[in-house]
Amino acid sequence: MSDDNELIRRRLAKLRALRERGIDPFGSRYPVTHWVRDFERLRDRATEEELRNLGTVSVAGRIMALRHHGKTCFAHLRDYTGQIQLYARADQLADDYALFTELDVGDFIGATGELFRTRTGELTVAVKSFAFLAKSLRPLPEKWHGLKDVETRYRQRYVDLLVNQGVREVFTLKSRLIKAVREFLDARGFLEVETPMMQPIPGGAAARPFVTHHNALGTDLYLRVAPELYLKRLVVGGLDRVYEINRNFRNEGVSTQHHPEFTMLEFYQAYADAGDLMELTEALLLHLAQSLTGSPRLTYQGESVDLSPPWRRLSFFQGLSEALGAPVAPDADPGSVQRLARAKGIEVDSEAIGGQLWKELFETLVEPTLAEPTFVFDFPLELSPLSKRRRENPRLADRFELFAARTELANAYTELNDPHEQRERFREQATQRERGDDEAHWLDEDFIRALEYGMPPTAGEGIGIDRLVMLFADQPSIRDVILFPALRPESQAAGAGNGEER
């Protein structure tokens, strides 16, 4: 919307007019005495006398609505904490009344006056004086229907936040959730740390990295796909309980469940195993539910999810066996498994063998059934190159994933702490990489060296924070819980239409 838009032209004209009268449309500080929330107590209960005793108050915020009535004018002013009505009268404001009626929805003003209650009972500031704090030059979306266009909501999140009531609540909830995670872990003696986001060897997850370049060091670096290998180095260094909440970057497609940068909690606890983390995870999510909503029962997209522990525990192969209608085990013949799958109408990639086959089948057959919180445990070892083996069955990893609302929320395992076996596992990954799997893990010599110094038995877990927020805030797309989701750049034409000029 360039300047030839009538609505913008009108506002620019008002801007000029203000300046000609010696008024700065973009004012400076305003001595606010009250946030709107401070009036909350008074809103319904205060008597006329109590309101009078309060004397003069000063509020500041954005005009959200204007109702002109000739010689009076009502406005709604919104600050960070709420909305309050303003009432301006020609006989009170004298010459300034004309200025008040020139205000536009979207403008920031500061207003000073006394509180009173209107005929309809609404708490209102009778404006004695006001100041221009910032002129708004673009019209806001409609007061009734708000902003619905998804693209605009994501690209211009500031407008979305302004106009759509629930959006701010989602991101407030995200912030509260992260805070509650910290409370929970801090209370259990975990230390929050930060590890490199730019890594010379991207490790800790099977994923394709983003590449960037450091000029002074003259080297390529990768945006991390996981902090895992660095956090374990810290456990080697004696930090027995560490966690990090930060961004991971994976060079993959986007979907309602996936975003190229996403926030992940990873934590490591020495002298524990995956089983301990199941209990910790139950306790953590329960704590979150209590902090955020006060109840372990949630509704996600019309479906109820009950986080009350204990949660269902399902072994990977038991889940698969049930889905396939015949028992399968890690050493099953791939051909016969593929036949079983086909009998169920599932066409699997004939290239897929071993871990890949299991993974494909599990994702197709079992994951979509996991609505209630479920720990899936005993993963095929091939899928878990950083995880310790099960003693009873060396083809299984001591690992679990948490599913709820048919989505993977967490991934945890007892960490492999034998440096020689870790080197072997990396070698296997290297062969896969040579076979063209560009998501296979890279060999990280320094990580092996760290393990050679000795890492205590440790359990580690990663939890996708954005997905957790989706669950708690009942949002269908990960883009709805990321303030500025990744989008293609606006085209030249669209850019011109959105006024990047000025």
Added chain:
RNA sequence: GAGCCGUUAGCUCAGAAGGUAGAGCACCUGCCUUUUAAGCAGGGGGUCGGUGGUUCGAUCCCACCACGGCUCACCA
């Protein structure tokens, strides 16, 4: 990356056999000193996402492109 759907006024949406478009809100003018989706009367505003093609004529049909959404694929 593939398939399907979408893009009309600042916003939310209608619309037509193919004959250059409409509503509500917002905006402008007038009236209005307790309104609140204020009201009443009048008015302005559109390269119908872009580029080509078919046609006497395209916003509508066709092709290509851009952007977005959903599903699939990959991952968490």
